[in-house]
Amino acid sequence: MNSYDRKVAIVTGASQGIGEGLVEAYRKLGYAVVATSRSISPSDEPDLLTVRGDISEAATADRVIGAALERFGRVDTLVNNAGIFVAKAFTDYTSTDFTEVTDVNLAGFFHLTQRAIESMLPRGGGHIVNVTTSLVDNASSSVPSVLASLTKGGLQSATKSLAIEYAARGIRVNAVSPGTIKTPMHDESTHTFLDALHPMGHMGDIRDITDAVVYLENAPFVTGEILHVDGGMSAGH
Numbered sequence: 001m002n003s004y005d006r007k008v009a010i011v012t013g014a015s016q017g018i019g020e021g022l023v024e025a026y027r028k029l030g031y032a033v034v035a036t037s038r039s040i041s042p043s044d045e046p047d048l049l050t051v052r053g054d055i056s057e058a059a060t061a062d063r064v065i066g067a068a069l070e071r072f073g074r075v076d077t078l079v080n081n082a083g084i085f086v087a088k089a090f091t092d093y094t095s096t097d098f099t100e101v102t103d104v105n106l107a108g109f110f111h112l113t114q115r116a117i118e119s120m121l122p123r124g125g126g127h128i129v130n131v132t133t134s135l136v137d138n139a140s141s142s143v144p145s146v147l148a149s150l151t152k153g154g155l156q157s158a159t160k161s162l163a164i165e166y167a168a169r170g171i172r173v174n175a176v177s178p179g180t181i182k183t184p185m186h187d188e189s190t191h192t193f194l195d196a197l198h199p200m201g202h203m204g205d206i207r208d209i210t211d212a213v214v215y216l217e218n219a220p221f222v223t224g225e226i227l228h229v230d231g232g233m234s235a236g237h
Contacts, residue, residue: 004073013082015040017183021206056103061111078116105151125170134230163224172223179230198231
């Protein structure tokens with residue numbers, strides 16, 4: 001198969017956790033993958049291109065899209081997985097916290113999504129998936145998270161807005177809204193507390209999120225969807 005005939009997915013925050021799982025999921029689907037993060041390692045595999053950079057910077061978005069088009073000739077899917085979560089009481093947030101979270105969660109989404117859609121339009125279609133958080137829909141006094149709600153909530157609204165703006169032009173836009181997922185970022189000492197946040201009594205696994213993204217990838221009649229994968233968290237307690 002000519003490399004330009006193979007579908008191409010871009011995954012942000014791709015060096016570990018959910019992002020690393022998404023890279024493998026798309027490769028199993030037969031996609032070539034462009035994986036980006038601040039610390040991602042080089043790859044010599046023909047179907048995997050890694051781009052190291054700070055996704056909050058417009059220049060990184062330019063490099064990621066440019067590298068995808070140079071190597072593979074197209075962009076079919078973008079998964080905006082990169083994100084920063086800072087749990088603090090609202091009055092304890094610093095200006096540095098605000099800048100860091102909004103830079104990654106909002107500016108990173110904006111710059112890369114804008115460029116991805118520009119590259120998709122001439123091909124007549126594509127797919128954007130945003131990874132948010134179910135705390136947007138079900139705030140918890142035990143996990144203060146205003147900056148997550150401000151930024152990831154904005155992504156959920158943008159998901160629906162973009163889905164409608166580009167529906168007639170072949171570009172679908174969806175979101176996956178996870179509960180707490182068991183990844184290396186959560187120390188084992190916190191697992192009992194985090195398990196209890198979910199009505200089902202346990203955290204999710206990385207596979208739960210990658211399966212949800214793959215479902216959306218293979219659902220051509222679904223756009224503007226916020227798919228909750230959260231052990232019932234968004235439904236209530």
